[in-house]
Amino acid sequence: MNRTQREAAVRGIMDGAQPQVPPDLYTDVVRRGGRMVRRRTVARRLMWLVLFAASVAFVVWALTARPWVEPPSETTPPLTGW
Template structure:
């Protein structure tokens, strides 16, 4: 099919009756949009909850483990009884 034949076929398609749009297309789109928004909102809330739980777990671990405190030296025994 050469270019002129393709153009003629495209013109025939465009000159036909306009395509039929389903009457409930708008309602379906609105329903899908609401569902997508609900899912995004739920996912965002779940991620915030997980981040807060991780931050709380880190704070509890840091308070119990005290990683900033230098561990006692174990290379020399303590001097007692002088």
């Protein structure tokens, strides 16, 4: 197809009658859309809950393990009695 034929085909499609949508399609689309919104909402809340639980677990671990404190040296005896 050359350019003029393609333009004529597109104009024919655009000038044609609007397609008819089956009446029962609307209810199916609304039902599926609502289901998708509910699933996304549940997934988003679950993600936030997992993130919150992970951050609480990290804070509890950090407070109990205290990884920023240098461990005591066990290779040399302590100096006492000087």
